[in-house]
Amino acid sequence: MVEVTLWGGLRPLADNQQSVTIEAKTIREMLRKLAERYPGLSGPIKNDVAVAIDGVIFRDDWSQVIPPDAEVFLMRRLAGG
Amino acid sequence: MASIAVSTTINGDEVDFICQPDESLLDVLRNRLGLMGAKEGCGTGDCGACSTMVDGRLVCSCLVLGAEVEGTKVETIEGMAEGGDLHPLQQKFIENAALQCGICTPGFLIAAKALLDQNPNPTETEIRFWLAGNLCRCTGYDKIVRAVQDAAAEMRGETA
Amino acid sequence: MSFDAAYHEKKLNSVGTRPLRPDGVDKVTGKARYGADFNVPGQLVARVLRSPHAHARIVNIDTSRAEAAKGVKAVVTAADFPDLTNGNAEMYAILDNCMARNKVMYDGHAVAAVAAIDAKSARDALRLIKVEYEVLPHVVDVDAAMLPDAPVLNDSVFTGGVEPTPTTPSNVCNRAEFGHGDVEAGFAKADVIIERSYKTEQTHQGYIEPHACVATCNKDGTAELWVCTQGHFVFRQNCADLLGLDASKLRVTSSEIGGGFGGKTHVWTEPVALALSRKAGRSVKLVMAREEVFRASGPTSATSIDVKLGATKDGKITAGLATLRYTGGPYPGMWAELGAMTSFACYDLENVKTVGFEVLVNRPKVAAYRAPSAPMAAFAVESAVDELAHKIGMDAVDFRIKNAAQEGSKSSYGPVYGPIGIGPTLDAAKTHAHMSAPLGPNQGRGMACGFWFNFGGQTSSNMNIGMDGTVSISVGTIDVGGSRASMALIAAEELGISYDDIKVVIGDTNTLGYNDMTDGSRGTFSSSMATVSAARNAIEVMRKRAAITWDIPEEDVYWEDGHAKAAGSKYGNLSPLSVAEIAAESGNTGGPIAGHSELIADGAGVSFATHICDVEVDPETGSTSVIRYTVIQDAGKAVHPDYVEGQYQGGAAQGIGWALNEEYIYGEDGRLQNAGFLDYRVPVCSDLPMIDTQILEIPNPNHPYGVRGVGETSIVPPLAAIANAVSNAVGVRMSHVPVSPPRILAALKAEANG
Numbered sequence: 003m004v005e006v007t008l009w010g011g012l013r014p015l016a017d018n019q020q021s022v023t024i025e026a027k028t029i030r031e032m033l034r035k036l037a038e039r040y041p042g043l044s045g046p047i048k049n050d051v052a053v054a055i056d057g058v059i060f061r062d063d064w065s066q067v068i069p070p071d072a073e074v075f076l077m078r079r080l081a082g083g
Numbered sequence: 084m085a086s087i088a089v090s091t092t093i094n095g096d097e098v099d100f101i102c103q104p105d106e107s108l109l110d111v112l113r114n115r116l117g118l119m120g121a122k123e124g125c126g127t128g129d130c131g132a133c134s135t136m137v138d139g140r141l142v143c144s145c146l147v148l149g150a151e152v153e154g155t156k157v158e159t160i161e162g163m164a165e166g167g168d169l170h171p172l173q174q175k176f177i178e179n180a181a182l183q184c185g186i187c188t189p190g191f192l193i194a195a196k197a198l199l200d201q202n203p204n205p206t207e208t209e210i211r212f213w214l215a216g217n218l219c220r221c222t223g224y225d226k227i228v229r230a231v232q233d234a235a236a237e238m239r240g241e242t243a
Numbered sequence: 244m245s246f247d248a249a250y251h252e253k254k255l256n257s258v259g260t261r262p263l264r265p266d267g268v269d270k271v272t273g274k275a276r277y278g279a280d281f282n283v284p285g286q287l288v289a290r291v292l293r294s295p296h297a298h299a300r301i302v303n304i305d306t307s308r309a310e311a312a313k314g315v316k317a318v319v320t321a322a323d324f325p326d327l328t329n330g331n332a333e334m335y336a337i338l339d340n341c342m343a344r345n346k347v348m349y350d351g352h353a354v355a356a357v358a359a360i361d362a363k364s365a366r367d368a369l370r371l372i373k374v375e376y377e378v379l380p381h382v383v384d385v386d387a388a389m390l391p392d393a394p395v396l397n398d399s400v401f402t403g404g405v406e407p408t409p410t411t412p413s414n415v416c417n418r419a420e421f422g423h424g425d426v427e428a429g430f431a432k433a434d435v436i437i438e439r440s441y442k443t444e445q446t447h448q449g450y451i452e453p454h455a456c457v458a459t460c461n462k463d464g465t466a467e468l469w470v471c472t473q474g475h476f477v478f479r480q481n482c483a484d485l486l487g488l489d490a491s492k493l494r495v496t497s498s499e500i501g502g503g504f505g506g507k508t509h510v511w512t513e514p515v516a517l518a519l520s521r522k523a524g525r526s527v528k529l530v531m532a533r534e535e536v537f538r539a540s541g542p543t544s545a546t547s548i549d550v551k552l553g554a555t556k557d558g559k560i561t562a563g564l565a566t567l568r569y570t571g572g573p574y575p576g577m578w579a580e581l582g583a584m585t586s587f588a589c590y591d592l593e594n595v596k597t598v599g600f601e602v603l604v605n606r607p608k609v610a611a612y613r614a615p616s617a618p619m620a621a622f623a624v625e626s627a628v629d630e631l632a633h634k635i636g637m638d639a640v641d642f643r644i645k646n647a648a649q650e651g652s653k654s655s656y657g658p659v660y661g662p663i664g665i666g667p668t669l670d671a672a673k674t675h676a677h678m679s680a681p682l683g684p685n686q687g688r689g690m691a692c693g694f695w696f697n698f699g700g701q702t703s704s705n706m707n708i709g710m711d712g713t714v715s716i717s718v719g720t721i722d723v724g725g726s727r728a729s730m731a732l733i734a735a736e737e738l739g740i741s742y743d744d745i746k747v748v749i750g751d752t753n754t755l756g757y758n759d760m761t762d763g764s765r766g767t768f769s770s771s772m773a774t775v776s777a778a779r780n781a782i783e784v785m786r787k788r789a790a791i792t793w794d795i796p797e798e799d800v801y802w803e804d805g806h807a808k809a810a811g812s813k814y815g816n817l818s819p820l821s822v823a824e825i826a827a828e829s830g831n832t833g834g835p836i837a838g839h840s841e842l843i844a845d846g847a848g849v850s851f852a853t854h855i856c857d858v859e860v861d862p863e864t865g866s867t868s869v870i871r872y873t874v875i876q877d878a879g880k881a882v883h884p885d886y887v888e889g890q891y892q893g894g895a896a897q898g899i900g901w902a903l904n905e906e907y908i909y910g911e912d913g914r915l916q917n918a919g920f921l922d923y924r925v926p927v928c929s930d931l932p933m934i935d936t937q938i939l940e941i942p943n944p945n946h947p948y949g950v951r952g953v954g955e956t957s958i959v960p961p962l963a964a965i966a967n968a969v970s971n972a973v974g975v976r977m978s979h980v981p982v983s984p985p986r987i988l989a990a991l992k993a994e995a996n997g
Contacts, residue, residue: 009657054657057654058945080581082505082763119273124452129921163271169268173271177268185271218927219451221889223889223926
């Protein structure tokens with residue numbers, strides 16, 4: 003089980019939960035199940051998210067495996083210069 | 084407006100061109116003569132990317148009219164390497180990593196050569212103030228100043 | 244093919260050396276071709292008509308006289324850009340920014356464009372276009388724009404991120420909050436609390452090369468674009484989406500780029516040039532003038548930030564609170580949110596809260612500028628950290644070391660940190676000779692830390708082994724500062740051949756797989772990862788070819804030191820085959836040898852820096868000279884140390900300019916008053932000292948050579964480092980950047996008057 007923490011902007015779309023527990027092995031599976039459980043999240047998940055696993059930020063590699071007990075954080079997808 | 088016929092010398096070669104009375108030397112070099120080493124960064128003489136020598140004087144070619152170079156000797160970046168051999172300044176700019184994007188580099192080289200032609204042993208302060216008319220946004224100038232110092236030393240015969 | 248991106252320590256022959264860059268000769272001889280250095284036969288010249296008003300409704304545009312003028316071949320307005328954005332607000336903002344639709348939103352906003360046979364005809368034609376405006380009230384100041392009676396720029400904007408959603412529109416398009424713990428409880432535990440408001444002014448990336456492109460749109464739906472850009476694949480997609488072209492039929496070739504720093508991640512004139520070309524049936528060259536670059540391309544946000552910070556007497560921060568307001572220009576962005584995420588990222592805080600407000604104003608659409616939004620937030624927080632350290636009588640470095648984030652700290656933006664480099668940069672600062680050098684009269688020393696995320700992204704690399712054993716590589720990330728040299732070093736290391744035997748080019752959009760832009764400090768990180776992967780794939784091919792040549796099983800061939808070698812004593816008489824030897828036989832062993840890679844480079848790893856500076860302030864004029872400057876930053880691994888130093892020095896110089904001089908100045912009429920390098924003063928050579936650098940190398944576990952991005956973080960600390968130094972020199976806290984002479988004199992006067 004993965005406990006995913008949501009950034010503030012997402013919480014109203016997920017019954018005001020700060021974190022959600024999901025059975026998932028990869029980022030892709032986690033995002034898919036999140037969107038299934040909270041359809042309001044599908045839009046942001048499609049375009050606006052990055053995922054931090056144990057502090058390392060992933061913006062694109064949804065095949066990334068989520069280790070057991072990892073700290074998982076849904077963040078805004080960042081812009082850079 | 085009627086065009087003006089101009090005869091001049093560019094990098095040692097006699098060149099004739101016609102231009103409009105309000106056309107800058109920079110536009111003539113770039114658009115009529117295909118010498119695109121001088122760049123337009125501002126068009127107002129503030130950035131030095133179009134630095135060019137006219138009769139031994141360092142100018143911003145965006146502020147000089149094409150018609151003004153009648154009968155003069157113009158030197159551009161394209162004439163700096165002789166027969167393909169890089170000038171010591173050019174070589175030292177590469178060796179010192181004195182360029183990142185490189186858009187300001189032709190202007191810096193022309194300006195630095197003008198300095199060393201009249202002052203072969205400038206202090207760091209003299210280099211910095213001489214080059215204050217050339218903007219570089221990438222390097223913070225550190226490696227540019229070092230490259231000029233290195234080239235000056237080599238041209239004085241102090242290094243191998 | 245699977246690719247192991249994990250870091251493995253090994254002995255290096257090429258990576259970490261300082262060879263001459265491959266594009267050096269072209270760039271010192273004037274041969275390198277930048278955006279404006281390209282022409283096609285029969286091209287037209289385009290010019291853009293821009294709004295003189297900060298905010299106005301476009302009542303009518305009459306282009307008939309311009310269209311009839313001699314030499315004019317096409318005129319476009321918003322009517323030539325039908326809305327194909329399909330409800331995508333971000334794309335709609337780009338479309339509206341390229342050519343104003345119903346209203347002009349800032350001084351310099353494009354309203355029409357002309358393509359003509361020469362520049363003079365185009366310029367003359369602009370004067371023949373009659374635009375009827377209904378001028379509207381405007382607002383350019385971030386705080387003024389948030390007031391209840393401020394003119395509202397967009398009446399469909401209702402503040403997001405607040406419950407319940409407001410029922411009246413405003414210029415505040417979003418509120419975002421980050422943090423953890425209980426800040427009120429934290430402040431209750433503090434012995435000393437600092438509370439102060441800060442402002443930073445809007446700056447421009449200030450690249451020396453103005454935006455330039457040559458566009459060709461053909462009747463059969465094919466098109467070509469030559470352009471200076473930080474991301475030609477992204478430009479292709481944006482232009483195709485906005486104009487209804489097929490992306491694959493639009494071939495985009497990137498020129499050499501004369502600086503970008505985030506400002507060339509955004510399309511401005513390119514869709515306009517393509518639309519003109521489509522209408523005229525001719526190629527169109529469009530080059531921005533410097534004034535247009537300032538008025539209508541990528542500035543950063545202006546900000547207003549409040550910070551409250553508390554600590555115990557023994558120097559432990561108990562709580563940090565920041566409220567950040569960032570301008571986005573006339574369109575929604577996430578600039579304040581980035582500021583809110585980064586502001587306290589250097590510190591290990593039990594109680595922290597940051598709130599960011601995105602604010603619309605009548606200024607140009609904000610574009611990314613090197614670690615976007617982080618420098619302003621760092622200015623405010625690092626100023627407060629310094630002031631708090633002084634107040635409790637603690638050394639500023641010791642105070643930061645005591646509170647620095649480390650592995651296991653919960654970051655202020657949410658996740659818990661893995662191994663990070665803030666501590667090592669502070670330790671290096673503590674022991675650096677600069678820290679203990681004596682100071683003279685009117686001099687002050689300041690220091691500050693900075694953080695940036697760094698990221699990777701989609702990346703492709705092609706490697707072709709020539710018949711003579713030399714290697715050509717194409718990558719798709721724009722080389723903004725020497726990355727071709729770094730790619731060649733990485734490839735030389737992997738293949739075990741000489742740097743001089745490798746030539747690296749930037750491929751166009753139709754010769755290589757998709758690539759994200761060169762942004763987020765990702766160029767060398769991402770493309771070197773793809774190049775390592777491509778090289779390993781090429782080595783697989785070469786192993787097979789050696790096996791064929793020797794007529795032995797493939798699994799008996801291994802690769803070592805740039806050679807295929809046969810394993811086991813039974814092949815004792817087979818001498819190893821070099822890349823050149825294998826390549827020479829390739830025509831008979833299966834044809835050309837290549838390796839390619841298309842991957843996602845992810846896991847770039849966050850980056851930290853600490854800067855130290857000394858300034859001298861003339862108390863009579865308020866003029867500040869930077870007399871010594873030191874940058875300490877973690878690079879993960881410096882592939883070509885010259886260009887890592889160059890990034891550190893360049894970022895510091897830009898930050899120094901921001902701290903001391905650079906700012907957009909608007910008149911009462913909302914017009915920009917300093918749209919040129921004379922009045923918008925970037926640092927010149929005589930303004931700066933040498934900039935010392937110290938590269939720390941703490942390997943990034945997610946890159947084969949431990950590489951981290953290095954491009955952006957170096958602009959984060961200087962605003963605060965300079966402001967702290969000036970404050971220490973004059974004995975008055977400077978809270979408004981740039982700390983220009985008038986602001987310093989005003990602060991001194993206010994202090995003297997008590």
